[in-house]
Amino acid sequence: xxxxxxxxxxxxxxxxxxxxxxxxxxxxxxxxxxxxxxxxxxxxxxxxxxxxxxxxxxxxxxxxxxxxxxxxxxxxxxxxxxxxxxxxxxxxxxxxxxxxxxxxxxxxxxxxxxxxxxxxxxxxxxxxxxxxxxxxxxxxxxxxxxxxxxxxxxxxxxxxxxxxxxxxxxxxxxxxxxxxxxxxxxxxxxxxxxxxxxxxxxxxxxxxxxxxxxxxxxxxxxxxxxxxxxxxxxxxxxxxxxxxxxxxxxxxxxxxxxxxxxxxxxxxxxxxxxxxxxxxxxxxxxxxxxxxxxxxxxxxxxxxxxxxxxxxxxxxxxxxxxxxxxxxxxxxxxx
Amino acid sequence: xxxxxxxxxxxxxxxxxxxxxxxxxxxxxxxxxxxxxxxxxxxxxxxxxxxxxxxxxxxxxxxxxxxxxxxxxxxxxxxxxxxxxxxxxxxxxxxxxxxxxxxxxxxxxxxxxxxxxxxxxxxxxxxxxxxxxxxxxxxxxxxxxxxxxxxxxxxxxxxxxxxxxxxxxxxxxxxxxxxxxxxxxxxxxxxxxxxxxxxxxxxxxxxxxxxxxxxxxxxxxxxxxxxxxxxxxxxxxxxxxxxxxxxxxxxxxxxxxxxxxxxxxxxxxxxxxxxxxxxxxxxxxxxxxxxxxxxxxxxxxxxxxxxxxxxxxxxxxxxxxxxxxxxxxxxxxxxxxxxxxxxx
Numbered sequence: 001x002x003x004x005x006x007x008x009x010x011x012x013x014x015x016x017x018x019x020x021x022x023x024x025x026x027x028x029x030x031x032x033x034x035x036x037x038x039x040x041x042x043x044x045x046x047x048x049x050x051x052x053x054x055x056x057x058x059x060x061x062x063x064x065x066x067x068x069x070x071x072x073x074x075x076x077x078x079x080x081x082x083x084x085x086x087x088x089x090x091x092x093x094x095x096x097x098x099x100x101x102x103x104x105x106x107x108x109x110x111x112x113x114x115x116x117x118x119x120x121x122x123x124x125x126x127x128x129x130x131x132x133x134x135x136x137x138x139x140x141x142x143x144x145x146x147x148x149x150x151x152x153x154x155x156x157x158x159x160x161x162x163x164x165x166x167x168x169x170x171x172x173x174x175x176x177x178x179x180x181x182x183x184x185x186x187x188x189x190x191x192x193x194x195x196x197x198x199x200x201x202x203x204x205x206x207x208x209x210x211x212x213x214x215x216x217x218x219x220x221x222x223x224x225x226x227x228x229x230x231x232x233x234x235x236x237x238x239x240x241x242x243x244x245x246x247x248x249x250x251x252x253x254x255x256x257x258x259x260x261x262x263x264x265x266x267x268x269x270x271x272x273x274x275x276x277x278x279x280x281x282x283x284x285x286x287x288x289x290x291x292x293x294x295x296x297x298x299x300x301x302x303x304x305x306x307x308x309x310x311x312x313x314x315x316x317x318x319x320x321x322x323x324x325x326x327x328x329x330x331x332x333x334x335x
Numbered sequence: 336x337x338x339x340x341x342x343x344x345x346x347x348x349x350x351x352x353x354x355x356x357x358x359x360x361x362x363x364x365x366x367x368x369x370x371x372x373x374x375x376x377x378x379x380x381x382x383x384x385x386x387x388x389x390x391x392x393x394x395x396x397x398x399x400x401x402x403x404x405x406x407x408x409x410x411x412x413x414x415x416x417x418x419x420x421x422x423x424x425x426x427x428x429x430x431x432x433x434x435x436x437x438x439x440x441x442x443x444x445x446x447x448x449x450x451x452x453x454x455x456x457x458x459x460x461x462x463x464x465x466x467x468x469x470x471x472x473x474x475x476x477x478x479x480x481x482x483x484x485x486x487x488x489x490x491x492x493x494x495x496x497x498x499x500x501x502x503x504x505x506x507x508x509x510x511x512x513x514x515x516x517x518x519x520x521x522x523x524x525x526x527x528x529x530x531x532x533x534x535x536x537x538x539x540x541x542x543x544x545x546x547x548x549x550x551x552x553x554x555x556x557x558x559x560x561x562x563x564x565x566x567x568x569x570x571x572x573x574x575x576x577x578x579x580x581x582x583x584x585x586x587x588x589x590x591x592x593x594x595x596x597x598x599x600x601x602x603x604x605x606x607x608x609x610x611x612x613x614x615x616x617x618x619x620x621x622x623x624x625x626x627x628x629x630x631x632x633x634x635x636x637x638x639x640x641x642x643x644x645x646x647x648x649x650x651x652x653x654x655x656x657x658x659x660x661x662x663x664x665x666x667x668x669x670x671x672x673x674x675x676x677x678x679x
Contacts, residue, residue: 045523046494167615197385198550202594203613224523227596254598268528272595272602274556274580277535280528284493 006074007095007186007218008034008057013071015052015242017288018064024288026052028242028296029071029312034186039212039219041233041250043226045265047285049242050222054188056080057220058096059088076185094124097184101191103171107163113174114159117143117181124182146177150207169200176208186218194225205231226269230254235321238262241286241296244315248322258324261297295325303328338412339373340544341397341430341512346370346406348389348396352620364620366392368568370406374512377538379545381559381576383552383591387616389568390548394514397546398432399423410512428458431505435517437497441489447500448485451475454507474503477540479533495526499533506541514546519554531558552595553602556580561652564588567627568619574653584655584664586610587628610634626658634659 015027026049034040044050055061057073059080073080076095080088100106108116118139140159147155150173163171172193179187192208193201209232212219221232229236229250236250238259246259257263264281283300286292292299298308308327315323316330347370349363367389374380382390395401397408399415408415410426418426434440441450451471454460461467472482478499489497498518505513515534519527535558537543549555555562556576563573564587572585583589593609614631617623623630629639636658644656649664657663 045525169615197616198552198594198596199385199590199611200615201596202609225596226524226598230598231596251600255600265525266598268524269598270528270531270551270553270557271599272553272556272580272592272597272605274553274576277557278524278528278531278554280532281525 005036006033007036007076008032008220009072009074010053010057011072011074013053013056013073014069015049015056015061016067016069018067019289021287021289025291026242026288027056028291030239030242030244031315032237032244034218034220036185037216037218038235039209039221039233041221041223041229041236042239043223043229043236043265044239045224045285047241048239050239051190052242053239054190054220054222058092058098058188059083059085094182095184096186096188097179097182098188098190099172099175099179099192102195103168103175104163106175107171109163112160112162113147113166114140114143117146117159117174117178120178120181121146142181146181147174149180149211150174150177152177168196169204172196172200172204173207176204176211180211180215180217183215184217186220187212188220188222190222191225192221192223193228194223201228202231208232226254226266238265241291242288243296243312244325245297246322246324246326247315252322258318258322258329259297259326260301260303260328264300295327337375340376340411341374341546342407342409343373343393343397344371344407344409346393346396346408347404348392348401349404362620364618365568365622366619367396370563370565370568370570372563372570372573374544374546376544377542378561379538379547379559381555381562382546382548382565383550383555383562384565385550385591385616387567387619388565389619390565391516393565394432394516394546394548398430398514399427400432428508429510430512430514431508431510432514432516433498433501433505433518436521437494437501438489440501441497443489445488446485447475447487447489447492450489450500451485451504451507454504458508460508470507474507477506477537478503493526494522495530498522498530502533502537506537509541511542512544512546514548516548517550520549520551527554534558552580552592553597564591567617567622569627569656571626571628571656572654574650578650578653580605582650582653582664582667583607584649584653584660585628585657586632586634586663590631626656634663 010030010032013027013030017024017026030053042050057075068081121139121142143159144155147158152158152170152173193204221229223229233250236253237244238246240261245261257266267279270278281300286296294309294311295313298304305327313325313327315325318324318329346367348367349365351360352362352364354361370393382393384390396403410429413422415426448471451474452467455467455470461470471485475482475484480499519530538545547559559576562576562579563570566587572588583592589607590609590611593606597603610633611631612633625640625642626644629635639658644658646654646656647660649655649660
């Protein structure tokens with residue numbers, strides 16, 4: 001037990017995979033906290049390990065092939081890496097739930113929205129205070145209520161429809177309804193709405209934000225879309241190649257990034273003001289079987305020093321809430 | 336202004352909807368309806384809109400992947416309608432396209448060299464095998480790829496590299512106009528940025544003109560000189576990109592800009608207040624009557640559902656298809672930030 005208010009607390013997590021080429025060291029000491037009711041963004045480009053971090057937190061990463069040589073993952077105070085599959089399963093429906101990027105592939109096409117939503121509600125009730133069994137009528141009422149909270153019009157009709165009969169925005173709403181039906185304490189959202197059009201995405205993000213705020217649900221938002229993070233998250237982690245480069249309040253970090261990787265990432269985003277031509281970052285993400293030692297960004301970094309390749313820089317405070325893992329901001333051994 | 340290199344006039348593309356035993360045509364999807372615009376030499380013309388707005392269909396019709404239902408397409412003054420076989424052949428080389436998903440636009444079973452050799456063979460560019468190989472090396476160099484990649488297969492390449500190959504293939508036949516259909520939207524931002532810089536460099540180097548299709552408004556503003564906003568098959572606003580962003584007039588344009596995700600505080604000031612009541616994009620098979628945006632529009636009046644708006648030039652070169660263009664243009668769009676502050 002951590003005894004603190006963190007719903008998710010990942011501490012110095014290392015995740016390795018045994019692959020043909022050798023040992024793929026994907027996560028290299030990732031620490032991440034989500035407090036109760038807090039909205040946190042985890043940002044990084046394809047292959048930076050954000051999905052691995054999330055899968056570990058959910059306890060759905062199979063071992064083998066995954067190895068956890070170091071680190072702990074506390075979900076609502078329990079160490080996920082030490083839990084049995086049955087205990088994890090029990091946790092999933094009620095403590096934590098997930099929504100995925102593509103609403104169509106996370107819904108079963110041969111069952112109606114109602115059937116799938118009933119399943120979710122029944123699953124959550126399995127471990128609830130026993131005694132009151134769910135009648136069909138109560139189930140239907142609970143399901144309709146869940147659809148009303150995500151502002152889907154005419155919920156009784158939608159319960160009878162198949163996923164293909166709904167538009168992309170409606171599907172995403174239905175998925176949110178399922179994710180929130182059992183009142184989880186943590187919602188993990190993997191690229192929500194990125195498959196949707198901007199006006200629909202804006203509606204979905206508005207809805208999600210107001211629902212989690214109302215219910216006090218913590219959110220871990222995993223995305224490569226910096227704009228989405230700024231809209232949704234209070235605090236943000238920037239990940240690069242299995243390491244946390246920087247963390248801090250979203251607005252302050254995006255307006256003034258400190259880590260050279262964050263700076264490069266932000267400089268790559270085209271601006272609505274049209275002022276900056278996107279720059280890009282030279283080089284590509286490393287192969288995890290031969291990941292660079294020390295700070296994994298050093299081969300691409302314009303400011304790289306000798307010690308960057310020798311030892312991984314620790315996260316150091318640059319201001320009250322901002323932490324950066326870069327020797328440019330101190331963190332040397334003699335400090 | 337000079338004659339545009341590519342002129343599209345009243346372009347219409349309907350797809351028949353067939354149903355029943357005899358595949359009878361029961362209706363039409365009006366993918367593109369009465370679309371007109373011109374792309375000048377050296378210009379990047381943006382087409383922006385949400386999915387189903389018809390922007391990809393416009394591009395595919397221009398490059399002759401679809402036959403237009405009506406309307407004219409002219410390249411360097413030559414009309415395509417009734418063109419000779421020779422002219423069509425010339426046109427097909429002059430006008431190239433790069434698609435959104437490089438994974439599905441490159442044949443996985445063929446090497447990069449053979450993918451790039453095809454257009455050279457078809458257009459009889461390069462007489463011998465050796466000469467063509469030299470050209471392929473040149474093409475790879477143009478898209479900043481090492482020539483050893485010519486023996487690899489698309490599956491060995493990253494998304495950004497695949498898209499570079501797709502560009503090289505388009506450039507193989509020396510086009511003067513390239514339609515780029517969301518060429519970077521499947522890629523990470525740092526990769527996207529590098530590709531955008533490549534596009535800009537190639538444009539100047541090879542005197543190209545681009546039709547740039549995107550749903551990313553920030554990207555549109557950064558690179559396009561002029562742009563058109565499409566919704567359910569029609570253009571609703573067209574003009575210099577700067578003016579579209581500084582004085583967006585059509586309620587749909589404003590809604591679109593308001594919904595754009597931004598990363599900095601400075602950008603938040605740019606976003607106007609949205610003018611939509613919510614709702615989703617209607618199907619082009621059954622577009623709403625009159626202005627297609629009227630069911631979602633927060634300032635729609637009764638006339639909006641009855642009649643198609645006619646174009647109004649609100650400032651030089653800035654056209655708006657809206658019944659209330661006059662009123663909307665005279666009032667500056669309210670910034671989202673300003674109302675938040677004011678409303679507490």
